[in-house]
Amino acid sequence: MRDHATVSYDPNIRPALMGTPAQVLPRITEMIALSDVVKASDEDIAWLHPDEPVEDVMRRWIASGPALVVVTRGPWGAYALLAGNRDMLHVDQLTVEVGDTVGAGDSFMAGLVSGLLDAGFLGSRYAARRLRAAQWSDVQPSLHRAVITSALTVSRAGAYAPTMDEVRAVRAQDPSLR
16 A cells, blocks of 8 residues: 555554554564654553663664654653654643543544644655645644544543544633634
8 A cells, every 4th residue: 555545553552452562563574664753652662672671662663664653652642753853842742630541642642643744744755745744834724633533532431532622612711722
């Protein structure tokens, strides 16, 4: 698909189903290199690369091929790294009362992918080239959408999928999230 489309990837580590890090790391590394957007959690990275700083792993991943690497850190927000940009961006998480963390990572990824798609950074190889040339100001609205979507999800009990109207309502209340 990479010849014709953009590829997003979340390794979504499940140790009970995957064996050992040594067994899955070669395939995960290959998938990361073939992707345009990679999202992982700090827990995923800790399992794959114990005792290695998240930032070092992110820099290695971005050097292997993706245009954007994002690592979620639960209540501490997320780190993002763009290809060709030495600076790492810290994205603050929204403070909400947590009802349930089920689906937090999936909703973060959904918000990120939908934001990047709406911004014209996903869907084709042309879009992938645009993403590779993007600056922080270009992708920050997508990162904010991801944070908002995830915060709305964890604020409810059960696996909750927020609507775009809910995301827009949060954005309307806080101009810094646009």
